[in-house]
Amino acid sequence: MAEPHSPTARTRVVREPERGVYDRAAAYQILDEGFICHVGFVMDNQPFVIPTGYGRSGDNLYIHGSAASRMLRNLDQGIAACVTVTLLDGLVLARSIFNHSMNYRSVVVLGTAVAVEDSAEKLQALRALSEHIVPGRWDQARQPNERELRATLVMRLPITEFSAKVRLGPPIDSEEDYSFPIWAGVVPLQMVTGLPINDPKLDPKTPVPSYVRDYSRTAAR
Amino acid sequence: MAEPHSPTARTRVVREPERGVYDRAAAYQILDEGFICHVGFVMDNQPFVIPTGYGRSGDNLYIHGSAASRMLRNLDQGIAACVTVTLLDGLVLARSIFNHSMNYRSVVVLGTAVAVEDSAEKLQALRALSEHIVPGRWDQARQPNERELRATLVMRLPITEFSAKVRLGPPIDSEEDYSFPIWAGVVPLQMVTGLPINDPKLDPKTPVPSYVRDYSRTAAR
Numbered sequence: 384m385a386e387p388h389s390p391t392a393r394t395r396v397v398r399e400p401e402r403g404v405y406d407r408a409a410a411y412q413i414l415d416e417g418f419i420c421h422v423g424f425v426m427d428n429q430p431f432v433i434p435t436g437y438g439r440s441g442d443n444l445y446i447h448g449s450a451a452s453r454m455l456r457n458l459d460q461g462i463a464a465c466v467t468v469t470l471l472d473g474l475v476l477a478r479s480i481f482n483h484s485m486n487y488r489s490v491v492v493l494g495t496a497v498a499v500e501d502s503a504e505k506l507q508a509l510r511a512l513s514e515h516i517v518p519g520r521w522d523q524a525r526q527p528n529e530r531e532l533r534a535t536l537v538m539r540l541p542i543t544e545f546s547a548k549v550r551l552g553p554p555i556d557s558e559e560d561y562s563f564p565i566w567a568g569v570v571p572l573q574m575v576t577g578l579p580i581n582d583p584k585l586d587p588k589t590p591v592p593s594y595v596r597d598y599s600r601t602a603a604r
Numbered sequence: 605m606a607e608p609h610s611p612t613a614r615t616r617v618v619r620e621p622e623r624g625v626y627d628r629a630a631a632y633q634i635l636d637e638g639f640i641c642h643v644g645f646v647m648d649n650q651p652f653v654i655p656t657g658y659g660r661s662g663d664n665l666y667i668h669g670s671a672a673s674r675m676l677r678n679l680d681q682g683i684a685a686c687v688t689v690t691l692l693d694g695l696v697l698a699r700s701i702f703n704h705s706m707n708y709r710s711v712v713v714l715g716t717a718v719a720v721e722d723s724a725e726k727l728q729a730l731r732a733l734s735e736h737i738v739p740g741r742w743d744q745a746r747q748p749n750e751r752e753l754r755a756t757l758v759m760r761l762p763i764t765e766f767s768a769k770v771r772l773g774p775p776i777d778s779e780e781d782y783s784f785p786i787w788a789g790v791v792p793l794q795m796v797t798g799l800p801i802n803d804p805k806l807d808p809k810t811p812v813p814s815y816v817r818d819y820s821r822t823a824a825r
């Protein structure tokens with residue numbers, strides 16, 4: 384996972400090149416922390432950007448959906464796709480409006496997504512999707528049956544052509560602005576979980592499992 | 605802002621049509637709560653999806669960036685774009701893996717973004733972008749000078765062709781799964797701010813302004 388990775392002309396970070404990250408382990412850490420991705424694809428010359436869940440297994444990204452979904456039916460035709468995952472870490476308040484920014488970590492993966500036909504890989508991909516969001520859930524829940532597997536389209540996008548971009552730290556103002564009499568700094572942002580809400584149809588005696596009670600997305604960071 | 609809005613064939617929600625929201629006020633509430641959007645555009649038949657800040661002023665979305673940025677130079681040519689804003693509200697744990705889901709609110713805007721040439725509109729758009737992220741900051745910070753305005757490209761995307769999609773509430777399981785002996789419900793997710801971090805170059809006697817100290821994105825909900 385730590386081999387060097389060369390950006391292509393399409394994935395090289397052009398603006399603020401110091402923010403470009405091309406190392407696979409760093410990109411995977413971002414991918415593994417995100418909840419959703421934004422999938423880009425083209426239909427009739429119109430780009431579409433759709434949010435959806437995803438999972439990573441080795442060097443592949445998996446997305447899934449109904450076999451009837453417009454997005455996935457379209458990807459099934461083998462057209463080019465772009466999958467972007469963005470984590471927002473903070474608002475960066477500079478002295479000048481011009482130098483305001485955000486702290487973030489993002490990964491862009493370009494490629495062609497193909498439908499997974501092999502049923503073993505399909506099941507493994509759905510497990511990766513599930514464990515990506517709630518580790519521990521797959522083994523406890525009622526797993527997909529044959530009918531559900533047929534109704535689910537799973538697409539594989541190899542993580543081959545990708546780049547990551549990271550901005551962190553305090554604002555960077557122009558030298559002449561540091562004397563401007565205003566507070567400057569960072570307002571950290573974090574996605575946090577609230578207390579689990581029982582399904583109203585749940586027997587209230589059912590215990591909340593530890594992987595839900597102690598759920599913490601960022602504990603591993 | 606509350607006029608009826610008819611989806612086009614491109615923005616009508618096909619999957620889970622009950623989640624489709626076409627009312628402008630509801631879409632604007634989602635747009636106003638998000639921090640970043642994901643912009644989709646096409647270069648050489650390859651879709652790209654790039655995260656960036658945005659602002660809304662009336663029925664227009666504005667994004668901005670360096671006049672040299674690859675994304676914005678490309679949009680400047682007048683090609684089709686898609687801007688998507690997604691708010692993630694919770695993880696939905698059903699009895700079956702198949703019925704797991706997420707609670708979210710998202711808006712997709714399709715159209716052609718054009719560069720803002722008029723300097724008054726440009727300044728107003730930058731103000732909208734700034735106030736969108738940190739209300740109150742624009743009037744306090746050092747505002748853009750002529751050189752910075754020239755170095756900034758602002759693009760306008762009219763909010764004409766759009767749709768929103770909302771999923772909320774508990775999991776929906778198949779009838780036969782409700783007896784499956786497992787906890788089911790929702791793990792709420794929320795983006796929260798941490799304590800402001802002073803720029804190390806800041807005079808530590810500088811007070812934290814109230815719009816930072818009391819910053820709350822979701823207080824208005």
